[in-house]
Amino acid sequence: RIDARRLWDSLMQMAEIGATPAGGVRRLALSDLDRQGRDRFRALCAATGLTVRVDGMGNMFARREGRDPSRPPVLFGSHLDSQPTGGKFDGALGVLAGLEVMRTIADLGLTTEAPLELVNWTDEEGSRFGRSLMGSAVWAGLLEQAEVEAYADADGQTVGQSLDAIGYRGPEPARPFPADAYFELHIEQGPILERSETEIGIVTGAQAMVFYEAVTRGQESHAGTTPPSARRDALVCAARIIDLVDRMMRARGEDGRGTVGRLHVRPNSHNVIPGEVRFSVEFRHPSDEEIARLEAQFPREAGFIARDCGVEFQLTPLLRIKAQPFDTSCIALVRDAAARLGYSARDIVSGAGHDAVSVARHIPTAMIFVPCKDGLSHNEAESILPDQAAAGCQVLLDAVLARANR
């Protein structure tokens, strides 16, 4: 049995690093607060007898040896970075429940057959450098580290500079090493489990998504003197494209997702017609076919809007992730654990991207979801109950032990 109290305390202590007045967390990837979180995590791992190594992307692996040194390790974990106005549990739950698994096993003096490795992936949120699942995607070979290191935040600081600044660039390149399986516990971040009063979500896979960077370019000019016929307003054009994204989402019904979450105006002065607007666009859907249709339709229709506005439109696809089914044997371990422990459980498809989606390209993977209040996440009000955290952690322990000792 895991120690529910110790798990909760470690969650609350981690939430102090980057705590916001509104009760949330702001611990941006590769920031100094992220470094503080990592330092604490490393110290806790060391105190639990784990050996920590860091790869070239700052991904952290905390290892406990198994009985059979020839066996590849069973991995589990999540991420410690947060959204700019994020919650206490998105990511941190998976890492600290993983730590609680390690502590419980250490307390019981157990030795598993396979080694165990607890992972903290770098920059899952993608809100600082614009690219979600960054560390795990490089690890999985979906992105080149050299390319990723050049990504810059809003202040022009790059991923490479930030890794060096916080001292978390490890010696070995990030790349898939032989591993037996990967398990990730996470809050659902949506309303399904809570509405159906279910304790455990058995995640069967994740939906497809496509992320773009969009730019509209018009002409800066004086808001008081430039007549309607002479305007080439980059923001009016962007506004119509934002409306298009919303309409395209709604045309797909309740499974559709289409969001513009980030937007910057230049020069951003009240009496200057905007000359340039940069914004993110993302679409998600459980079906790869629907994403393919969105990818064909969106650039065409946005291009028509831009032409009407006399504005240039540029669209760069940043990331395409196909719908990712998880491994049936790993899913079965999660299902069995929930049943054995007597938790109510149901199958669920993840609406969010997770490091597990990157890892699943190479390694048998499954995820465990627990409900969160009002399905709310990426919000400072994100919240879960100690019992919900403990239930997820217990299932994680059970599945990890079953896999490592099989």
Place this chain on the structure above:
Amino acid sequence: RIDARRLWDSLMQMAEIGATPAGGVRRLALSDLDRQGRDRFRALCAATGLTVRVDGMGNMFARREGRDPSRPPVLFGSHLDSQPTGGKFDGALGVLAGLEVMRTIADLGLTTEAPLELVNWTDEEGSRFGRSLMGSAVWAGLLEQAEVEAYADADGQTVGQSLDAIGYRGPEPARPFPADAYFELHIEQGPILERSETEIGIVTGAQAMVFYEAVTRGQESHAGTTPPSARRDALVCAARIIDLVDRMMRARGEDGRGTVGRLHVRPNSHNVIPGEVRFSVEFRHPSDEEIARLEAQFPREAGFIARDCGVEFQLTPLLRIKAQPFDTSCIALVRDAAARLGYSARDIVSGAGHDAVSVARHIPTAMIFVPCKDGLSHNEAESILPDQAAAGCQVLLDAVLARANR
């Protein structure tokens, strides 16, 4: 005759302070670059024998005594602050042409009947603290200094702190002192003079305008998990309001102006549904009646949009300026000067706001426009020819001398 070469050199030297790589100027109000511009201006004034005083808003007055100490001074000037990506001439032309007027009079050893005062008004552009014509509006009693001092820029620094930081808070409060007249030379910032191949614009007044601060408030949530029915997206709502502003402008034909120039998204992360968007809205029109209709229509229609989006909408009027006709006797002096000097000239209404609009509330006022290339302003590519600057300066000298010696 003014020294066209000396005028041009002083313009080019001032443009070095805050010069941008694209050939423009970034010299934001009350920034350290603004201080550098002010320091240089003060030194040039002192070298011309003028006495400089600074009021509590940082407005600078450089005085040359007249023969009759009982007469109130004739004022002329403009502003040295710029847009974030502004040009070399917007504002700086009026101040440095004013300096050239003072230098010419000093060189000729002339003494006018009335004293002369050259003015550099604080923060005309309004792009840093959100409020155009700030220094002149406080001077004219249209705004309270105490209120203005609390305005903050995007980094939270206030007007009051900035005045102290650059050392330009003078001892006496900003308020209208007795003055005989005010003249301001400015680039047109629009296409009318250039298209009609006219050298001098005789500005008969300025159009009406209303500026708002708008906020939409929805709910931050996860872009991947939140279904369409549960979304309250503050940016989709703002986008539809931006489109409304554009449509309301176009419904007024070529005289209409409606612009959203500044916009900030929170939390501004690609995978978070925006929880809050703040943006500027402004409408302008030559007719006060049309502005009154816009003021009635806009809050109502924007409110309908927000209700449809399930988003809260808040609108704060920041500034209302009625159409401001200038003084007929001052206008006549400009018209006479242009005729006497042999320049082609035409009457014109200002599309932009100017410090002259504040000042005109209390003092007989007129403005002189010169054309700018492609009518482009609030753009780093803003440009004029040395001859155009000289023509405006010559008319300014002529009008000022006529007024001060009458």
